[in-house]
Amino acid sequence: MLSTFATAADGRFIVLQSTTSTQNSGLFDYLLPIFQQSTGIAVHAVAVGTGQALNNARNGDADVLLVHAKRAELDFVAEGYGVERFDLMYNDFVIVGPAADPAGVRGAGTAIEALRKIAAAGTMFTSRGDDSGTHKKELALWRTAGIDAAQVGGSWYRETGSGMGATLNVAIGIDAYVMTDRATWISFKHKHDFEVLLDGDPSLFNQYGIILVNPKRHPHVKVADGQAFIDWLLGANGQRAIAAFKVNGKQLFYPNAQLSSVGPSRSGDF
Secondary structure (H helix, E strand, C coil): CEEECCCHHHCCEEEEEECHHHHHCCHHHHHHHHHHHHHCCEEEEEECCHHHHHHHHHCCCCCEEEECCHHHHHHHHHCCCEEEEEEEEEEEEEEEEECCCCCCHHHCCCHHHHHHHHHHHCCCEEECCCCCHHHHHHHHHHHHCCCCHHHHCCCCEEECCCCHHHHHHHHHHCCCEEEEEHHHHHHCCCCCCEEEEECCCHHHEEEEEEEEECCCCCCCCCHHHHHHHHHHHHCHHHHHHHHHCEECCEECCEECHHHHHCCCCCCCCC
């Protein structure tokens, strides 16, 4: 998905590889015009799963990368594809499902317990299965739960290979549990009887990071304009803009750029 706020003919622009959650939530529709008005630099945002965004940036199809899979982001920098990674903002993941809650997820104290309940009951669970940041987190949680869902799930574990919105539609269509980022869930319009059944577990923390693509690897990278975008987002104006973005009166992302300089992120490896 390409979100363009100006064409190349209009002047300065950068290419941003990012995730579906930042686009589908409406954050970029709100944020990028503010940056463009302030700087004269347009941002062409390509919204795909985090894994695809990382691959696109490795191939040189980006000036800046904004995704949410910290370990993969650090690998990206360590391999020489990125200059430096910064914490930018966070929200969290939630497990949603039908109000009837056949696996008893509401009674789970943690995400791990919730997944074990779903597996034990053999109730339907829908995964993005697309190497996105959400998919990476979900797989990490299954591993921690001691379950190889893709191998043992059989008829109850379904991978869509699609983005979050499409995966939510599939889950609702087959009455399946699904893990989603909260921003996409709040913005999602066709919830039917589905609701958040598990949230608030620290393991569901969802950190977003931002990286300038390394010009030593890809000389065409627009370093000055890409760094201007990063500096704006990490600075007071960008952080305020992120905090001000709301849907239905609810804040979707929480700025935390200052955490980069004071210690490790709460997000751990992911």
